[in-house]
Amino acid sequence: MSAGRDMKGDRSVENEAAFEKFKSCAVEVLQVPAEKITLDARFSDDLEADSLEVVELVMALEEAFDITVEETELEGVETIGQAFELVTSKI
């Protein structure tokens, strides 16, 4: 039981670190304050990101996390949370 809890704990710590990294990419690329980068923030409405900024963010994330994101995987990704989930599924 305790081992399970520890693992879960490690995962959430890792997740938190990953989100901080994700957030710093987003802040840099989208030029928005860090507090606006929340899981339910929408790229177009809340962050006023145009399509090129989203592409820039994806490229920055690919570099930061050493992952590759295919065009098709971006379909339907409209929020920070969805994008973060996509990134974490690859690391």
Add this chain to the structure above:
Amino acid sequence: MSDGRVVLVTGGSRGIGLACARRLQADGYQVAITWKSEAPNALDGPEGSIPLLPVRCDVNSTAEIDRAFDEVEAALGNVEVLVCSAGITDDTLLLRMSEEKWARVIDTNLTAVFRATKRASARMVRARYGRIVLLSSVVAYLGSAGQTNYAASKAALVGFGRSLARELAGRNITVNVVAPGVVATDMIAGLPDDRIAALTQMVPLGRAAEPEEVANVVAWLAADASAYVTGAVIPVDGGLGMGH
């Protein structure tokens, strides 16, 4: 004037590309040129200018284009001005044109521009600055018997360039197309004399352009001061294509 900005000229080892490279070099830019078949020898420009950086590159290969950019970035920094001048002709009437002949010209003149601009624009977008100049041709809108492949590739650059101009406009990156007419380069020198005479006869200014005259317009577009010109197609053709 140029702030020593970094330029890459594809096909910069001869013809119009070399003239562009030399002109930008004289204007104070740090200029790299790609070459494929013959390495350029005279790399020095006027006193006080920075020698040209020759980079071997087959523009038909994405890997080679990436490597060429890596080399330029390591030596000079990120490319801020990209001049796409690498191009070939392989003429014959459509009825005699093999698909290979077609594909080779399209790949070199069009797809290589896709490769180079894609590689360059990622850094330009990040830097919020860029100048991209594509060398098209008057043939793009006049048409030219025996050059369906070449004309198609050069016309395609207009649609490509204008679309890219729209995509990158918000990032202070301009994309423009220069459409030369008859220019005194090896490409023209390969034609029969009577064909050259017939071509120049059609030119209102009555002569072929010197490559430097095309380079002059490219240098103007490359300048910081030309920030408000994007998606333009500028003919440098002695009036040959007027009205199109």
